[in-house]
Amino acid sequence: MTARTSRRAFLKSSIAAGAAGAAAAASGAAGATPDPLITQVQPWASGLGDGVDATPYGLPIEHEGDVIRRNVEWLTADTISSINFTPIHALDGTITPQGCAFERHHSGAIDLRKEDYRLMINGLVDRPLVFSYADLERFPRENHVYFCECAANTGMEWAGAQLNGAQFTHGMIHNMEYTGVPLRTLLEEAGFDPTGKWVFVEGADASSNGRSIPMEKALDDVLVAFKANGEALRKEHGYPVRLVVPGWEGNLWVKWLRRIEVMNAPVESREETSKYTDTFADGSSRKWTWEMDAKSVVTSPSPQAPITHGKGPLVITGLAWSGRGAITRVDVSKDGGKTWETARLAKPGERMALTRFYLDTTWSGQEMFLQSRAMDETGYVQPTKAQLRAVRGLNSIYHNNCIQTWWVRANGEAENVEVS
């Protein structure tokens, strides 16, 4: 309470000072020049604005043209089998607009019309079925917000601080509200055989991205989704239909979903053998890591979002998530993990969805080693880089959920550094 009162008092006094400054500027009495933005009629007030229908489907305003997906050219040989990153440093709240949600394709984003869409369920079922898009719309549907994180998110940071920006270190993630039919409903419609312990799911693109999913998960919360954030999926996210596998690595979220085969064993496809397995410090490998471990990152201040306002009130904010349930607490450190303050969660954590946190603080103008540390409902605490490396070694790619550090200098600029 005390902190809040003093903060309000500070804001009040700084706003008053600002107003006095503007008044002085307007009067010109103190030798300052009047602010034309206040004293002169501006073009936007002396003419008419756009009529309705100027943009039948609205685009982001041009002044925000910097809030875009970006890729890292040297990461992949071309943009077809590649990845780009969500500008998480520039977003707030938790919902990712589809237009800037990261993309990961193995053989490019395909153009597939609803009219040409078919979904087959075959294998260990009483009735092999083929659904059209219109068929899917006739099943009872649900709405859920979930994050989708590529297992390779933060994968470039194992050996040391590498990419300079939250967009690049942590931007292989998006969080949307999906509308779709539970996979369980479709499996029941086909009459799945109880001996079928797995489903193999594949997409209509050339890569097909086939993955095996245990039947237990398939019957639990997996969605066959056709809307995201209220509207049709974008081409790059699997239009017209994708699989949503809550809390599990993005590779399982098959886009342009075309076939689901009920099987009694996993397929051991390329995507679940030579790719998406995790190396350990002792040289062994873990076969499958489906669940995404609890993780967080400060999105601002960060390298692409420096402090530009000088010392005084500062909002530190970021995102936290866990594939095992809801985020219960996020701590923020300004001194590289020596001391921690508990951040404010914008809303109570939601299961397998992004949680926004804020630390409303006062910046002395001193350098900071900013970190965040997430905890989830299972009691799991996000590990330090050293703790994770002790188990996983340095030669890993996937499932790096360690604590991230931004070195914020006295001039407000921030840099990706390693405090392990």
Ligand SMILES: Nc1nc2c(c(=O)[nH]1)N[C@H]1C(S)=C(S)[C@@H](COP(=O)(O)O)O[C@H]1N2
């Ligand atoms: N059919 C198909 N599904 C796919 C892929 C793909 O290349 N083809 N990429 C997968 C990977 S590795 C990830 S991380 C997610 C990314 O989803 P997004 O492109 O919507 O961000 O989709 C998965 N589903």
Ligand SMILES: [Mo]
């Ligand atoms: Mo991925």
